[in-house]
Amino acid sequence: MKKDHPEVKFGKTGVLLINLGTPDSTSWWDIRRYLKEFLSDRRVIEVNPIIWQIILNLFILTLRPSKTAHAYKKIWRKESNESPLLYFTRNQALKLKEKIGNEKIIVDFAMRYGNPSIRLKLNLLKDEGCEKIIILPLYPQYAAATTATVCDEVYRSLMKMRWQPSLQIIPHYESNPEYINALVNSIENKVQSINWKPDLIISSYHGIPKKYFDKGDPYHCYCHKTTRLMKEKYSSIDIQTTFQSRFGPQEWLTPYTDKTLETLPEKGVRNLLVICPGFASDCVETLEEINIQGRESFLKNGGENFDLISCLNDNSDHINLFENLVKKFV
Numbered sequence: 001m002k003k004d005h006p007e008v009k010f011g012k013t014g015v016l017l018i019n020l021g022t023p024d025s026t027s028w029w030d031i032r033r034y035l036k037e038f039l040s041d042r043r044v045i046e047v048n049p050i051i052w053q054i055i056l057n058l059f060i061l062t063l064r065p066s067k068t069a070h071a072y073k074k075i076w077r078k079e080s081n082e083s084p085l086l087y088f089t090r091n092q093a094l095k096l097k098e099k100i101g102n103e104k105i106i107v108d109f110a111m112r113y114g115n116p117s118i119r120l121k122l123n124l125l126k127d128e129g130c131e132k133i134i135i136l137p138l139y140p141q142y143a144a145a146t147t148a149t150v151c152d153e154v155y156r157s158l159m160k161m162r163w164q165p166s167l168q169i170i171p172h173y174e175s176n177p178e179y180i181n182a183l184v185n186s187i188e189n190k191v192q193s194i195n196w197k198p199d200l201i202i203s204s205y206h207g208i209p210k211k212y213f214d215k216g217d218p219y220h221c222y223c224h225k226t227t228r229l230m231k232e233k234y235s236s237i238d239i240q241t242t243f244q245s246r247f248g249p250q251e252w253l254t255p256y257t258d259k260t261l262e263t264l265p266e267k268g269v270r271n272l273l274v275i276c277p278g279f280a281s282d283c284v285e286t287l288e289e290i291n292i293q294g295r296e297s298f299l300k301n302g303g304e305n306f307d308l309i310s311c312l313n314d315n316s317d318h319i320n321l322f323e324n325l326v327k328k329f330v
Helices: 028-039 049-075 084-100 118-127 144-159 177-193 210-214 219-233 257-263 284-300 316-327
Strands: 012-022 105-114 130-137 166-169 200-206 239-244 271-275 305-309
Touching: 012 028, 012 084, 012 118, 012 144, 028 049, 028 105, 049 284, 084 105, 084 316, 105 118, 105 144, 118 130, 118 144, 130 144, 130 316, 144 166, 177 219, 177 271, 177 305, 177 316, 200 219, 200 257, 210 219, 219 239, 239 257, 239 284, 257 284, 271 284, 284 305
Parallel strands: 012 105, 012 130, 130 166, 200 239, 200 271, 271 305
Antiparallel strands: none
8 A cells, every 4th residue: 555644653752962062073174163163152152243253253263272182181071082071971861861862862962062963863763663752961060152042042943843842951050969979979989099198179160250140140140059069078178169261352150160279288188189060071181180180289389289070971970960950840
């Protein structure tokens, strides 16, 4: 019998983990392509777009790719020829799939910038018969420049679909007890593994321009909330909040991580641990900016011992957290 209707798969649920993104390689052109997409996002750079595109294309995309490539080369996973962020995000999806995936639930991952793209993965999930898609942005603390821009891209992708799946976006989880416990466990495991006693723990979050906070972005408050909850669970060593990765001449959220690391030794802090709770996976900001540049600065200015507490990455506490976040919506 001749079919008069195209075959349509149905009845499945898709779970899509979405991280920030990564260049495809450490080559100048791949870095430039990634930076262009990232820095063209108007949620990330809130400047007149015409003026910004001139600055971006004439200056930043000419000079910055070389510097960024140099940083990525220091932390690139040579054994698999990929960035740590891609490696860990893939593993997170695979391990979550092992826990909840079946013939009815498909687990995958995408990147807001770079590959694999959100649009690609949403279309693949739809083609596999996912009538419902659950989005988990891998940003514990909400910010317009992170969680909201993931939502923007998801909605733009749905606008291109004739047959749209239903959609659920899991909200920020900066105060989720499982998340806090996972962070505290990572602190305790690190303290037990070293042979020196930390004087202080710096909790370093990615910064945003202060004007975004002044306009009402709640990110600053969520970061301090996470630190406060960690301190309530772990009081053996003081924990202080700082903000890293500022870009451009304008004021960002303070105190700045890099300036703090320079001045701590003169204040008597000679043994330091740093944790980065806002990053779901180790990446260039944690492995190069903190564990290489930050370490060097702290030791150069009189510090004696420095160590980075790894992000939660694909450890069991993190995957259990993801499982329970997703199960509420399956």
